Amino acid sequence: MTDGSKTMAGGFLSPRQMEKLRDFVPFIAIALVILLFWSISGDRFMSIRNWTFIAQQTPVLMLLAFAQLIVVTTGSIDISIGSSLAFSAFVGAIGMLWFGDAGLLLGVVAGAFVGMVNGLVISLLKIPSFVTTLAMLIIVRALVIIISDGTSIYMTDGSVSGGTNISSVTAPWLLSMGKFPAIFIVAAVVAVFMWIFYEKTLFGQQLKAVGGNEKVLRLVGINVTAFKIKVFAAAGVMVGIAACVNLARAGAATPQAGLMIELDAIAAVALGGTPLTGGYGSVVKTIIGALTLTVVRNGLTIAGVPPSWSQVALGALLIAAIAISLNRSKVDVVK
Amino acid sequence: MSQGKQSFVVTDPDTHSNPPLLEVENVSKSFGGVQALRTGSFRLEKGEVIAVVGANGAGKSTLIKTVAGVYPPDSGEIRIKGEPIDLNDHSVSRMRERGIEVVYQDLALVPNMSAPYNLFLGRTPRKWGIFADNRSMRAKTREVLDQLNVKTVQDLSRPISDLSGGQQQSIAIGRAIAWGKEIVILDEPTAALGPNETAEVERMVEEVRDNHGTSFILISHNLEQVQRLADRIIVIHHGVTSQEFERGRVTADRLVKAITVGV
Ligand SMILES: Nc1ncnc2c1ncn2[C@@H]1O[C@H](COP(=O)(O)OP(=O)(O)O)[C@@H](O)[C@H]1O
Ligand SMILES: [Mg+2]
Numbered sequence: 164m165t166d167g168s169k170t171m172a173g174g175f176l177s178p179r180q181m182e183k184l185r186d187f188v189p190f191i192a193i194a195l196v197i198l199l200f201w202s203i204s205g206d207r208f209m210s211i212r213n214w215t216f217i218a219q220q221t222p223v224l225m226l227l228a229f230a231q232l233i234v235v236t237t238g239s240i241d242i243s244i245g246s247s248l249a250f251s252a253f254v255g256a257i258g259m260l261w262f263g264d265a266g267l268l269l270g271v272v273a274g275a276f277v278g279m280v281n282g283l284v285i286s287l288l289k290i291p292s293f294v295t296t297l298a299m300l301i302i303v304r305a306l307v308i309i310i311s312d313g314t315s316i317y318m319t320d321g322s323v324s325g326g327t328n329i330s331s332v333t334a335p336w337l338l339s340m341g342k343f344p345a346i347f348i349v350a351a352v353v354a355v356f357m358w359i360f361y362e363k364t365l366f367g368q369q370l371k372a373v374g375g376n377e378k379v380l381r382l383v384g385i386n387v388t389a390f391k392i393k394v395f396a397a398a399g400v401m402v403g404i405a406a407c408v409n410l411a412r413a414g415a416a417t418p419q420a421g422l423m424i425e426l427d428a429i430a431a432v433a434l435g436g437t438p439l440t441g442g443y444g445s446v447v448k449t450i451i452g453a454l455t456l457t458v459v460r461n462g463l464t465i466a467g468v469p470p471s472w473s474q475v476a477l478g479a480l481l482i483a484a485i486a487i488s489l490n491r492s493k494v495d496v497v498k
Numbered sequence: 499m500s501q502g503k504q505s506f507v508v509t510d511p512d513t514h515s516n517p518p519l520l521e522v523e524n525v526s527k528s529f530g531g532v533q534a535l536r537t538g539s540f541r542l543e544k545g546e547v548i549a550v551v552g553a554n555g556a557g558k559s560t561l562i563k564t565v566a567g568v569y570p571p572d573s574g575e576i577r578i579k580g581e582p583i584d585l586n587d588h589s590v591s592r593m594r595e596r597g598i599e600v601v602y603q604d605l606a607l608v609p610n611m612s613a614p615y616n617l618f619l620g621r622t623p624r625k626w627g628i629f630a631d632n633r634s635m636r637a638k639t640r641e642v643l644d645q646l647n648v649k650t651v652q653d654l655s656r657p658i659s660d661l662s663g664g665q666q667q668s669i670a671i672g673r674a675i676a677w678g679k680e681i682v683i684l685d686e687p688t689a690a691l692g693p694n695e696t697a698e699v700e701r702m703v704e705e706v707r708d709n710h711g712t713s714f715i716l717i718s719h720n721l722e723q724v725q726r727l728a729d730r731i732i733v734i735h736h737g738v739t740s741q742e743f744e745r746g747r748v749t750a751d752r753l754v755k756a757i758t759v760g761v
Contacts, residue, residue, distance in 0.1 A: 376605070
């Protein structure tokens with residue numbers, strides 16, 4: 164295994180230097196990506212207008228990547244977050260219909276609830292997280308279709324009086340929260356809290372320890388089962404917050420919101436250099452990962468690459484980033 | 499204390515007023531159909547080092563796990579200072595509260611975490627409710643490593659997987675002696691170590707026993723080590739604690755025979 168890292172180093176970098184370099188891969192990747200699109204599309208890419216757009220597109224993905232990071236650090240995965248996003252947005256919108264502005268908080272509660280159900284099933288029934296959250300992806304999406312009856316709930320700014328249309332909520336404040344400076348500030352505030360939570364608290368430390376070796380924790384009498392329920396609930400809270408932000412940005416709770424976005428969230432985490440096997444992770448690099456994904460998608464669109472080819476490029480980028488940042492000397496089994 | 503020369507001793511219902519620190523009587527444990535432990539019995543006095551020897555799969559780890567509270571035995575009794583413990587309320591946390599600590603075979607440490615985290619595993623001191631008190635954790639880690647006379651661990655913030663096997667084992671043992679005021683159980687602590695590191699571990703055990711009166715249960719395949727360290731040697735064969743020898747009263751050949759044949 165040590166031999167592997169020696170050949171990787173190409174003989175001119177020590178393993179320690181290699182490790183340092185690996186730490187910087189997400190930063191180097193985003194710098195290269197920005198330079199690439201800048202040189203291809205010039206000012207059409209590197210304009211204030213386009214970067215405002217990127218700053219508006221990134222937050223929801225970033226928040227979902229945070230949710231995924233929490234779970235992935237423990238060595239599990241949550242692929243139900245796209246469905247949970249749509250569900251939470253609907254519950255939040257319905258909450259606003261029934262209880263006024265404060266009802267939006269029910270959206271966060273809904274996210275936490277879905278997360279807790281995930282955690283309970285995984286921990287108590289001992290069903291792997293991939294299978295459990297796959298089932299929840301299907302169930303929760305179906306619930307969304309049922310409660311929405313296939314229609315959307317719109318947020319309006321009150322300029323058009325919708326008359327008797329009960330599927331709309333007048334919430335100009337929420338719509339303005341979904342626009343550039345506000346959405347960016349909200350995202351930044353949540354990111355700071357996430358950083359403290361993940362990098363500094365005991366809970367964050369325990370996430371990494373569970374990903375490192377759960378058996379050792381059980382042997383010293385730590386209640387890992389209860390902890391994992393909290394982990395999925397915490398990720399659910401983050402999905403709930405993302406749902407509220409998405410509601411503000413999109414201006415509607417729609418039944419198809421967040422379709423396939425769980426894959427983007429996983430990709431953002433992986434682009435941030437976090438091994439999906441757990442034990443390690445970084446909030447700052449996850450932000451960079453989410454930003455990289457958004458920038459690449461945006462840059463390819465501006466460069467006129469058809470959407471399907473963009474997806475191919477994104478997939479290739481994901482593999483390349485992981486191939487470079489993965490420390491093979493620490494991975495003995497590849498599943 | 500009783501210096502009885504019995505060789506099949508379990509507990510002697512004799513006269514002494516101070517009950518032994520730990521008495522394990524006829525404990526058994528099966529996993530599904532496999533009877534890992536059939537009858538496990540031994541006693542441990544205060545300040546004593548006992549060794550448990552036996553072939554691979556004989557049930558050594560299972561025996562000490564029933565004592566440590568990882569799982570309750572299916573039957574039998576465990577007494578601490580003469581008091582039977584309630585097997586319905588037998589857990590690792592309870593036993594840790596009573597000053598019994600284990601360094602498990604292969605599973606003692608969380609590799610991606612720091613030395614202080616591992617030393618405080620399950621007991622992280624808090625600051626403001628939600629943060630770890632890193633400063634006091636580092637200070638205590640230094641203190642424990644100094645006490646063990648381990649000077650080579652410099653950067654306490656690195657994951658312990660960066661350390662050598664011997665350094666890692668000193669952190670695992672450090673945790674056990676820091677919290678195990680009564681009994682420290684070491685499950686094959688030197689199996690993965692070289693001769694120098696093994697000597698270091700042995701030195702730590704003797705030092706802690708002499709200075710703090712801690713009792714040790716040592717599981718080991720290294721019979722020379724067992725003869726050097728242990729006051730008594732318990733042999734376990736096919737899940738039965740079949741024999742017991744006093745220090746210096748048994749030859750290596752005799753031990754090998756007991757381990758392999760059971761008599
Ligand atoms: N958790 C478990 N589940 C099933 N079988 C086990 C378990 N732990 C131990 N065993 C079995 O019990 C027997 C004794 O194991 P163990 O106590 O680990 O032996 P030793 O430590 O003496 O090598 C072995 O056959 C082992 O396979
Ligand atoms: Mg064993």
